[in-house]
Amino acid sequence: MALVAFCLVPASAAQAQDRPSRIVSVNMCADQLLLALADRDQIAALSWNAPRPALSYFADKADGYDLTRGNAEDVIVRKPDLVLAGPFSGGPAKAAMRRAGLNVEELGIPGTPQAAADQLETFGLLIGQGPRGAALAGELRDAFAPREMQGNRKLRALYLQRRGIVTGRATMMDALMRAAGLENALEADGFARLDAERLATVDVDLLILDGQGLTEDGDAADQGAAMLAHPVLAARFPPSRRVVVPQAETVCPGPSLVRALERLREAAASVAPR
Template sequence: MRRLPGIALALLWAATGAFAGPSRVVTMNLCADQLAMMLAAPGQLASVSYIARDTRASAMAKEALAYPVNHGLAEEIYLLKPDLVIAGAYSTPATTGMLRRLGVAVVVFQPALSLQDVRARILQMGQVLGRKDAAQVLLAEYDQRLAALQDAGPEAPRAALYAANGFTSGSMTLAGQILRAAGLRNIADELGYARSGHMPLELLAMSAPDLLIGTSPYPRASRSEDNLAHPVVRQLAARSSAGQIRDADWVCGTPHVLRAVETLAEERRRFVEKEGSQ
């Protein structure tokens, strides 16, 4: 089985009900790591990427301790004897190319750019793992939680996503959709940032958002984060009792994005109650 070309092997698993799925799976992408940990059968997942244990980036760092880690190198992954490797669109092409030449099946997952994409990635992971029933259960839970949240209306508070180097995200990004699902309007949309881009500090100040959604600074100093220490940014951030987002809940298109939505929805409720009492 392992010597079939990667694409042919993946198609075989997806097309036949006679074969339950791969028995030794290695993931080498943070987002694939987490979806696989949520859906894999006991003993099916042989290794996850080392980033899966990084509490700054991974929403499942504790769960990842139960798995051996890899560093995305073709040699180490091949020696794990996987019958399926799951990579991301930005995984090292040299690694995935070498694994395919060695006869290892490789499936590449695209990043989720919307809340709808999260649904698609859950189903895709269920398919390639041969765990369609488990994926349907996870998807139903995701849909139920998402349906209980409130989309932004015309009177919703105005919020700004603002990260290192003035990075912001509009409505055609996963982060922008998280903001909207929480019942907040995104000033990036007002300013023409449909996707992601750099928002000058002056624009941020003139837009006067009701809430500023910042990011958690990394332990080592970086000039890219200097903008987050500016007095204007600090003044805007002081209006938000939530302060900073937990990056790990925002990074990947997994059901963990709903924790970010729920946190912002609670922040919106506090803001509306505060404004209503004045």
């Protein structure tokens, strides 16, 4: 289970006085946590993805902030007291920042709702906003708390992304499905790829889409989503058997998961089994 890569002690008055005041994020998911928890004057710059609605859940809050593409020179010149980065990309840039004496912290990628809530708490402490982090973590835990499900059979759902990529067990989307009272139709762990013929025969009540490659009416707009225009699939999965959970609500595990879960619960309550 991947958690934030930093370790923290409980917040204190001294920590509050040392609250970072020039934070630079070079990671889209760090952007989301900052926009959810930080004071505006704490943020010196966000990553260039922060204002993109297709990826950033808090894109509307990113207006007016300086943006950076994360190269070392652009970050160092801003003289941040904290740099937030991801665990995988930008290795040479992160190394250069550290050689320049900057405090660079890397965020892990939570794999479960509980891990996402833990990360919110830890992140809040890191930026001197412990109470806010704890409050949002509590909201996330409450949203995913077990509920009594109605009905005799769980609806079978499939999360379909561009070019036939589907999501199986042991993933955050699988956790979302289970919390919404849905059964994941892909029984394997991880990810797989289905062609149109296989998708036409799989036992699925509800198709979950991320909205990428679709028009406002839900039609395929490019080759990535073209299989949804197949006559058999269009008939088998009409709009009433589809729900769009925007990618911005799931790509970064955090506060946005609450809204994604609400969408799935609403769909589960409105769709009848086949």
